[in-house]
Amino acid sequence: MSQPLDTLAPTFLAYLRAEQGNQDIDYTIPLTPLRGGFETQIYHFQLSGTHGAWAGPLILRLYPPRYGTRNAVWESTVQNTLAAAGYRVPKVHLVCTEMAVLGGAFFVMDFLSGAPLIAAPPTSVPMLLGQSHAELHQIDPQPLIAALAEQHIDDRNYRLQSRFDELIRKAPQHPRLRPAIDWLLRNRPPEPAQLAICHGDFHPLNLLIENGMVSGVLDWPGFVISDPAMDVATTLVLATIPIKHIAPQLGIEFPPAAVEPFVRSYFEAYQAVRPLDKTHLEYYQVFRVVKALIEGAEGQTIWQHPAIVADLVAYVHHVTAIRLALSANE
Template sequence: MGIQVAPTPASLVAAELLSYLQIRKGLSGLEYLQAPGIIPDGWETYTYRLQFQVQTAATLRGPLVLRVYHGPEGLPRLRREFMLQRRLAELHYPVARPVMAEEDPGFLGGPFLLMEWVEGDMLLHRILHDYFALLWGPQQMADVHARLHQLPLQGLLGPDRPFLERQLETLKAMVDDYDLTGLAPGLDWLRAHRPAEAESPSLLHLDFHPKNLLVHKGRCTAVLDWSESDVGDHHADAAVALLMIDTAPVEEASAWDRFMLPIGRFLTHELYRYSYRRRLPLDGRRLRYYQAWAAFRRLSWYGSWIAAGPQVMGYKPGAVGHVRPGHVADLERYFQRYSGVAIRLELPLSIPAMALSAF
């Protein structure tokens, strides 16, 4: 997986990237029109927007996004996103087209991806600033999601084992390795009530929510962050979307937005589910199982982050700062709602210092 190197400080990214492109890619004479600037959103990568002067090679023209991956899972995440986004762009699905990928972590402190900048606002931000977006945003979200689940899988490297088998094995390893005893009853329930694998697997995003959708003039221009993508039952992907709609923290919300949030969550949930079902069928029992699975999966992640740091899964160190008691309690209740089983993730008295170590 390559030598793990500390991420390059933001102040040095501009010079290091320029040096890399000149020396490794032979692109002499490069100059910035806009030096790399930090995009703070996102738990997985250090992300920047930049633009080179117009005389730059054709592949580097226009605004670009730089994603620098972190931790031992950074390289697999880079490979997955580069391969998948390139294929999805060929299928005219709304994604940012990749420009180049570098697997060597020595240049910027981790493997990195350059891709085209896509115009648009996060759907969540659009809704927070214009409540009328609730009239079309959830429908756009559902339509783009159902379209993903109907795409052909040709040209993609699929896993060699069934989706749910691999997922339950991973969850068991987390519970065992990090001594998450309070989650053990939930794992027992998931294994006992496991449905059959999907007869016709679909491409899954597995982090599909309003912060990962860009919209412009009433349509989706890009789906972001494909590092969790997989192939499996489309109910699992719909369940993750519903979990995020129902429980994801909205840290940028104003006091008024927080007051309105329960109504917004309810409308987005109902309109998304209604619109999705107009495109693809959803079996109620199977969907409820995967809603419980989605909550358990997130709690298991948080348990591993607290025990060993988010880096073990390829997330930035600061991601553990999002693991807050209220959010964890929401996930525990969510699992119990769909499974009937009470589980508990034990939290430390204070968030580890690593939460403060990265932007």
């Protein structure tokens, strides 16, 4: 996807020296790969010979060439607008869209300390998740819309319609899911007048905690401006259905009996910050479940786990009465 680390590190350092006109810049912490980037390569580093934010711990996020420049511009704009609004996201200090420099577009952002929220005491996880989620949905989306327009990013890219367009495009490839896809298209609810900034992948592995508080929210490529119920529904699917089955791999306990208290605590924390119209919540949960089944069919291993597939199929039936003829191997 990109250069080996032994060539990437000096190439990146030379770029920073040239960009800042300072040949004294050097690594105090060398470029170190971090786990966690599914679409990107992520590296931690720190510099000497510089000042301000550049003197602290930093992250390099490097995109594969097939992404072009859009995602780097997109995510950095989202993060900086939210950071300016006081939300806990890494501020971006440099964006490079010259693909030849490192083999793909990239940006440099603050390193946020903390541990994944999933490592917090079990009773704290849903409360912190719900509170932080509601705080996001409280932020006025207009400054972000304006910032994206300044970057010449068409609003069709971050409206919910783009997700439905993708669903329609993929439907012919997944005939066994067609009854559920048709149900979604037939029953699509109208969006409310008041839309919110939605993360699109808001779950305990994408939040960091430090000293009992959320210190950062990561990974923004799936953001949309839409009905907050859609974002909440996505979180409910991600934070309950797969977690029951992969909890041992994460070193945590989350038996089926823990799901209901988790959801109740999440809602209590969320609604202590802002109200939530739950009218279309089940619809959007089905939307995310069908998306998960498509992702599993396309190779995402988390959604190929037999017990997880069974739960996804069961949820579709629970809400729609549709019985999908589907197994983990299809």
